[in-house]
Amino acid sequence: MTQSERFLDLKGLEVDYMTLDGPFRAVKGVDLHINRGEVLGLAGESGCGKSTIAYALMRLHRPPAFISGGTITIDGEDVLSFDEEKLAQWRWSKVSLVFQSAMNALNPVLTIFEQFRDVYHRHTGEDTAAARVRAEELMDLVGIDPARLDDYPHQLSGGMRQRVVLANALILEPQMIIMDEPTTALDVVVQREILQEIAGLQKKFGFSILFITHDLALMSQFADRIAIMLQGEIVEVNSAHEILHNPQHDYTKQLWDAMPSFDDAKGVA
Amino acid sequence: MADQPYLEVKGVSKTYTLKTIFSGSKQVKALQDISFKLGRGEALALVGESGSGKSTCGRAIAGMFDIDEGDILVNGKSITSARNSKEKRENAQKVQMVFQDPFASLNPTHTVRHHLARPLTLHKRVPEGSTLEQELVRTLEDVELEPDVMLDKFPHELSGGQRQRINLARALAVGAELIIADEPTSMLDVSIRRSILNLMNRLKTDRGITFLYITHDLATAHYLTENTAVMYGGRIVEYGPSDAIVRDPQHPYSQLLLSSVPNAHTRINADFEHARDFSKFADRVRTETAASTAGLKEIAAGRFVRAA
Numbered sequence: 017m018t019q020s021e022r023f024l025d026l027k028g029l030e031v032d033y034m035t036l037d038g039p040f041r042a043v044k045g046v047d048l049h050i051n052r053g054e055v056l057g058l059a060g061e062s063g064c065g066k067s068t069i070a071y072a073l074m075r076l077h078r079p080p081a082f083i084s085g086g087t088i089t090i091d092g093e094d095v096l097s098f099d100e101e102k103l104a105q106w107r108w109s110k111v112s113l114v115f116q117s118a119m120n121a122l123n124p125v126l127t128i129f130e131q132f133r134d135v136y137h138r139h140t141g142e143d144t145a146a147a148r149v150r151a152e153e154l155m156d157l158v159g160i161d162p163a164r165l166d167d168y169p170h171q172l173s174g175g176m177r178q179r180v181v182l183a184n185a186l187i188l189e190p191q192m193i194i195m196d197e198p199t200t201a202l203d204v205v206v207q208r209e210i211l212q213e214i215a216g217l218q219k220k221f222g223f224s225i226l227f228i229t230h231d232l233a234l235m236s237q238f239a240d241r242i243a244i245m246l247q248g249e250i251v252e253v254n255s256a257h258e259i260l261h262n263p264q265h266d267y268t269k270q271l272w273d274a275m276p277s278f279d280d281a282k283g284v285a
Numbered sequence: 286m287a288d289q290p291y292l293e294v295k296g297v298s299k300t301y302t303l304k305t306i307f308s309g310s311k312q313v314k315a316l317q318d319i320s321f322k323l324g325r326g327e328a329l330a331l332v333g334e335s336g337s338g339k340s341t342c343g344r345a346i347a348g349m350f351d352i353d354e355g356d357i358l359v360n361g362k363s364i365t366s367a368r369n370s371k372e373k374r375e376n377a378q379k380v381q382m383v384f385q386d387p388f389a390s391l392n393p394t395h396t397v398r399h400h401l402a403r404p405l406t407l408h409k410r411v412p413e414g415s416t417l418e419q420e421l422v423r424t425l426e427d428v429e430l431e432p433d434v435m436l437d438k439f440p441h442e443l444s445g446g447q448r449q450r451i452n453l454a455r456a457l458a459v460g461a462e463l464i465i466a467d468e469p470t471s472m473l474d475v476s477i478r479r480s481i482l483n484l485m486n487r488l489k490t491d492r493g494i495t496f497l498y499i500t501h502d503l504a505t506a507h508y509l510t511e512n513t514a515v516m517y518g519g520r521i522v523e524y525g526p527s528d529a530i531v532r533d534p535q536h537p538y539s540q541l542l543l544s545s546v547p548n549a550h551t552r553i554n555a556d557f558e559h560a561r562d563f564s565k566f567a568d569r570v571r572t573e574t575a576a577s578t579a580g581l582k583e584i585a586a587g588r589f590v591r592a593a
């Protein structure tokens with residue numbers, strides 16, 4: 017595999033949180049890569065450090081969080097060397113982030129279009145009419161009637177809000193989208209709809225995805241490769257097929273064993 | 286009466302009137318003619334997507350508001366006719382709810398000890414010959430938590446799964462006979478859900494607790510429950526033994542629910558058009574299910590389906 021096929025390359029990433037008891041290392045020397053057009057799943061239980069990695073990749077950490085070691089290379093560039101100006105221009109356009117519970121973080125006093133226009137305008141300098149055209153295109157793309165652009169977030173269902181968040185992440189046609197538990201708060205049917213939507217968009221546009229979830233079954237339906245994280249470390253990385261059929265690490269096996277499944281007899285211990 | 290059900294819900298309806306800014310008011314039929322029975326020490330799952338009326342049904346049984354039509358009997362006695370405050374208090378004690386967000390229902394400034402000691406004392410649940418301390422230990426052991434470690438912890442020091450165990454412990458401390466568990470695992474990691482379901486199952490078999498288990502995940506229903514009622518738009522669209530419904534759902538909406546449960550062994554079809562087709566299909570099932578006013582029909586012993 018040539019270096020240029022790697023869209024993202026993480027080496028020895030360390031992230032600390034300063035706490036009253038001293039520094040707490042939430043990410044302990046993580047190596048990870050994502051190829052162009054690849055869907056990499058990052059799975060692990062709450063608190064293992066998944067969101068901390070997502071924030072580090074976007075350089076979104078603020079004190080008390082510090083990236084204290086390692087390198088992040090994205091599309092050949094050293095992300096840790098970027099200044100604020102470069103970062104502001106780089107985020108959304110190269111890599112965008114759908115963060116955990118983003119659908120509840122839409123600004124309640126702005127219409128869907130107004131929020132959309134703000135991002136579009138800030139990055140492209142284009143006017144409202146151009147933003148409208150792009151917004152309608154994207155609404156179509158994620159399966160929402162463009163007339164809903166003038167609605168406020170509370171007028172949309174949870175599934176529709178999540179589609180809006182996806183559309184926002186696509187505004188500038190990024191080459192990678194980081195999705196931090198994009199379906200966790202949704203009903204099963206809506207979750208499935210959003211997952212289909214993400215898979216469909218990924219196939220159509222070919223961007224890379226870092227897909228974060230605690231649901232290994234969901235992840236296996238969609239990811240090309242899966243990394244299993246435990247207490248700040250990656251304990252196993254393999255193809256989705258191998259993670260499912262031939263898990264190597266005890267923790268991966270434990271995760272599978274702990275999942276509810278249809279096959280079990282009632283109330284097995 | 287030996288075969289008197291512990292809980293009987295008879296033709297219950299509830300309509301909310303919402304005042305909207307633009308068009309005056311809007312009626313939401315949150316429950317429409319809901320009926321089912323639940324035997325002591327048994328469990329029933331109410332399954333459906335959000336807005337289908339599950340929580341309204343649970344809260345109605347917990348007596349948290351007045352229903353418009355129908356009746357709810359707990360232990361053969363109507364909760365709506367509980368006139369004096371003593372009867373109401375007794376009902377409130379026997380029927381306890383456990384909610385989705387394990388954090389919201391615990392007071393961050395109080396220890397586990399306080400959360401459990403209060404109901405034990407308030408409801409005089411310390412029997413003669415025992416002490417409050419012994420009862421605290423026993424209650425924590427019932428939910429499989431280590432008393433020594435747990436009693437003096439604050440909610441923020443606990444994991445999500447531990448908090449949900451404390452919520453169950455509190456229901457036991459109050460003296461619950463029926464626990465209405467409203468999506469108790471949906472905010473927890475998948476890997477913790479099963480252990481909470483197993484715990485509820487043990488409370489059911491060992492302690493004879495009756496459960497109404499509310500969820501949007503049809504797959505977990507059969508862990509705990511004998512019967513499942515699938516709800517949509519305030520109505521039951523399918524009812525029957527949980528195993529049978531998971532194995533062979535009859536109503537299109539139940540089928541949709543089941544087919545949406547993540548299954549590690551099925552790769553999802555990433556074709557862009559397919560994504561759209563799935564959503565259209567889901568919407569069509571929802572619309573048709575909402576439109577049908579047909580009644581429930583018994584298709585086999587104990588299995589009921591509403592015509593689509």
Ligand SMILES: Nc1ncnc2c1ncn2[C@@H]1O[C@H](COP(=O)(O)OP(=O)(O)O)[C@@H](O)[C@H]1O
Pocket residue numbers: 033034035040042060061062063064065066067068069080081
């Ligand atoms: N602002 C913070 N201050 C201190 N510790 C934090 C902070 N944010 C997260 N952590 C800790 O870092 C670890 C990883 O958290 P997180 O990345 O959010 O995990 P995940 O996304 O896998 O649930 C956890 O132990 C969490 O408690």
Ligand SMILES: Nc1ncnc2c1ncn2[C@@H]1O[C@H](COP(=O)(O)OP(=O)(O)O)[C@@H](O)[C@H]1O
Pocket residue numbers: 301302303313314315333334335336337338339340341342
């Ligand atoms: N207090 C309330 N006031 C007005 N409408 C309500 C109220 N509670 C629930 N509803 C409406 O009743 C319907 C059923 O809600 P709910 O029982 O919460 O469903 P579920 O628990 O299945 O998500 C929804 O349309 C909801 O908006």
Ligand SMILES: [Mg+2]
Pocket residue numbers: 066067068116196
């Ligand atoms: Mg997280």
Ligand SMILES: [Mg+2]
Pocket residue numbers: 336339340341467
């Ligand atoms: Mg609810």
